[in-house]
Amino acid sequence: MHRLWIGCGIVALGVVLAVGSPPDAAAADFTLVNIEFEGSKVWVPGPIVVKKGDTVKIKAINNVKSDPAEHGIAIEAFGVKQVVNRGKPETVEFQADKAGIFPITCHLHPAHIGTQLIVQEQ
Numbered sequence: 001m002h003r004l005w006i007g008c009g010i011v012a013l014g015v016v017l018a019v020g021s022p023p024d025a026a027a028a029d030f031t032l033v034n035i036e037f038e039g040s041k042v043w044v045p046g047p048i049v050v051k052k053g054d055t056v057k058i059k060a061i062n063n064v065k066s067d068p069a070e071h072g073i074a075i076e077a078f079g080v081k082q083v084v085n086r087g088k089p090e091t092v093e094f095q096a097d098k099a100g101i102f103p104i105t106c107h108l109h110p111a112h113i114g115t116q117l118i119v120q121e122q
């Protein structure tokens with residue numbers, strides 16, 4: 001009696017292929033909440049720091065209790081301009097394709113204290 005083993009030498013190679021995005025690009029997700037603090041409307045927690053080339057996604061929550069019920073999130077340098085109603089979060093997404101410090105404002109009420117987007121060179 002002879003058993004013949006056909007040896008199938010299969011080596012499982014764990015190869016992970018990163019397809020679709022350049023190696024220096026990353027996703028950067030943040031949440032900003034608009035609140036009223038001692039009479040001033042502000043976006044908290046504060047400045048957002050990303051790297052040039054990042055895809056930036058910001059979830060904006062309007063939690064200001066006093067009227068008006070809508071505020072805006074705007075980053076002029078990247079063409080971001082979105083109205084955010086109280087109780088209805090909105091998400092904005094853009095490519096941070098230039099480095100620098102850019103104001104994040106409420107385009108509906110410019111007197112608000114905004115925050116900053118800081119885009120670092122790679």
Ligand SMILES: [Cu+2]
Binds near residue numbers: 070071108112
């Ligand atoms: Cu506002």
